[in-house]
Amino acid sequence: MKIFDTLSATEKEIDVSDEVRIYLCGVTVYDESHIGHARTIIVFDTLRRFLEKFGVKVRLVQNFTDVDDKIINRAKTEGVHAHEISARYITSYFEGFDRLNVKRAENYPKATEHIEDMINMISGLVDKRYAYVSKNGVYFSVLKFSQYGKLSKKKTEDLISGARVEVDETKEDPLDFALWKFEENEPRWPSPWGFGRPGWHIECSAMSLKYLGTNFEIHGGGRDLIFPHHENEIAQSESYSGSNFAKIWMHVGMVTINGEKMSKSLGNTKSVDFVLKKWGPNIIRLFCLSGHYSKQIDYSEEMLLETITKWRQVENCYYELILSSEEQAHAEDLEGVGVATKESWDEFVAAMNSDFNTPLAIGAFFKLVKYANQLAASERLVSSVSQRILPVLNDMFEIFGLEIPKVTKDEMRMINGLIQKREMLRNERKFQEADAIRKDIAEMGIVLIDHKKRTLWMKQERIEGSG
């Protein structure tokens, strides 16, 4: 599988010879997660699901930044401890992402639980003279790392001239960034240099090294983290360990809304909770994968509504498959289904292998859906044919993390009972009464599909839509 690596600006083959170690920069827990976070996390969740489908062992580590100015400020405003804020939003994170059907990572290290590791790393950097202690904290000497700028393709000269940061006289060089900031107020931790808090970048360096070692396979995150966050991580980590940090840097494009980046200041964010209520997990996942991961996608009602239409096709297909009749299959269909499923699957895999091209892979997925629906429409989708399609379709469901809402045995019994009753009424041409039953069933989210000889049904996910 090839992935575009931001650092080398080329597509690189993922090394699957052993386990695939992935470090994903997670969220700062000072507020609700939004659809932008969701996209990045869904991309990586889908990537790991794809690799795992082929038996590759994936170790995914995703951090929580739980010490940060924003958290502290919020805590002050609310008059609570900082850890209450972070705990609250970590809980809400899992509520949201579990519902989005995101598989749990191997672990979710928190910055506050790795202060020792960070201090050790900073000490190492100070010893190697990559870092120095100043009045306000411990800083990394950017110019000592000659390759600084290699990820973001920035030249240190340009950075200095274009610097809009207020000049901090206590730093040796304006480019230097904090590893440790001295702090008088809580939250703070003791260190060899004095009480304080770690800088943002050091946490990812320390935790990735601890859990995944050096030169791991993939380091990921949103595009907006390339500079300065990931650039700084590289500088620290490679200066400290002397070896390569990560083999592939994979960056996910931003989610915009009506063409503008989502941000708190513009007040145009859509929280995970909100979009789940509006659209549900399947629509959101499909939407997040509908564009190539490296490009930005625009959150718009039209696109989401379009996705609902597609999802209805999938639901229909699924129920046609699982409820197909036991009749004898046409010989040519038995042959054709093998070709069709193989074609779709091969296309699907090829697309995914080619820099995680999910829009193409979704195309292959819908090709199979359409194929099944075509057979169903011409009354040829019988069980023996369905059995050939279902496993492939299920694999695709699993990789995309899509789930058809389940129906309980009781519901099923009731549905079948009502369908029989309706059939009798229809045979007696008592259509009004038959329609009343259909309406009742619809209340349960069940839509009836009348075929020539029998009626089957599908459960439609309730989707509020709009917004």
Added chain:
RNA sequence: GGUGAGGUGGCAGAGCGGCUAUGCGUUCGCCUGCAGAGCGAAUCUAUAGGGGUUCGAAUCCCUUCCUCACCUCCA
């Protein structure tokens, strides 16, 4: 100002030297007691503008214009 990524039919989105995906939408049909869903057909010949290279370019080169992101915390 610097850096990077882009500009493809009404919309979304592939293709990255020849064979011009795909989906949604729209229109008309089929199916149905009706409806929903489904199916079929038609519609749309699109590749920001201008130069080049080539037998041949959406695909390569030059140039102009435009969009977005990053350069400050950000997934």
